Amino acid sequence: DQQVKQNSPSLSVQEGRISILNCDYTNSMFDYFLWYKKYPAEGPTFLISISSIKDKNEDGRFTVFLNKSAKHLSLHIVPSQPGDSAVYFCAARGNQAGTALIFGKGTTLSVSS
Amino acid sequence: DTGVSQNPRHKITKRGQNVTFRCDPISEHNRLYWYRQTLGQGPEFLTYFQNEAQLEKSRLLSDRFSAERPKGSFSTLEIQRTEQGDSAMYLCASSIGSKNTEAFFGQGTRLTVV
Numbered sequence: 001d002q003q004v005k006q007n008s009p010s011l012s013v014q015e016g017r018i019s020i021l022n023c024d025y026t027n028s029m030f031d032y033f034l035w036y037k038k039y040p041a042e043g044p045t046f047l048i049s050i051s052s053i054k055d056k057n058e059d060g061r062f063t064v065f066l067n068k069s070a071k072h073l074s075l076h077i078v079p080s081q082p083g084d085s086a087v088y089f090c091a092a093r094g095n096q097a098g099t100a101l102i103f104g105k106g107t108t109l110s111v112s113s
Numbered sequence: 114d115t116g117v118s119q120n121p122r123h124k125i126t127k128r129g130q131n132v133t134f135r136c137d138p139i140s141e142h143n144r145l146y147w148y149r150q151t152l153g154q155g156p157e158f159l160t161y162f163q164n165e166a167q168l169e170k171s172r173l174l175s176d177r178f179s180a181e182r183p184k185g186s187f188s189t190l191e192i193q194r195t196e197q198g199d200s201a202m203y204l205c206a207s208s209i210g211s212k213n214t215e216a217f218f219g220q221g222t223r224l225t226v227v
Binding site for chain 1: 153156
């Protein structure tokens with residue numbers, strides 16, 4: 001049973017436009033959410049996170065939105081750049097320190113110039 | 114380089130052989146995680162250490178898998194009697210002890226069992 005779901009395996013966007021990547025979760029005990037970016041043959045790289053006490057967190061071109069009632073979060077990238085092309089993983093953690101991150105299956109973002 | 118380091122980067126082994134991977138976390142991080150990633154999947158949690166104590170193990174971690182973190186520094190993951198289904202990317206991550214902190218991943222060890 002997947003606790004973190006990324007229902008879109010892929011997304012194609014033109015350079016300069018907005019990319020929106022979505023993630024749903026089922027476990028109400030999750031209270032910290034992260035997005036990672038992964039290039040082929042490399043480990044995931046941390047991008048941005050959000051605590052459940054917030055509904056938005058922004059870092060440069062990246063914004064994460066959290067809707068707790070819907071158990072949904074999204075990552076917005078504005079403007080998208082070709083270098084953003086990668087696999088994006090949504091991850092969630094329970095409310096005890098040190099608990100493992102649970103990952104979704106990822107969404108492959110392709111940004112064309 | 115002060116990131117998470119994993120060795121080797123690639124390992125090809127014959128079915129039935131034992132393999133061992135090493136992870137060197139970021140020096141001030143007391144938490145260390147092992148994950149496995151197969152094609153089309155996200156990283157799947159295997160096990161977690163706080164300092165030298167192994168605090169959590171996934172049901173994915175069969176009896177053929179063992180992990181250690183002596184002295185709370187580097188960690189090793191050993192797979193005994195490898196099977197073709199063990200072929201995957203094995204990822205190590207580390208983090209500091211605070212609650213809402215990200216984990217930093219190494220570049221992974223790609224295992225191919227032939």
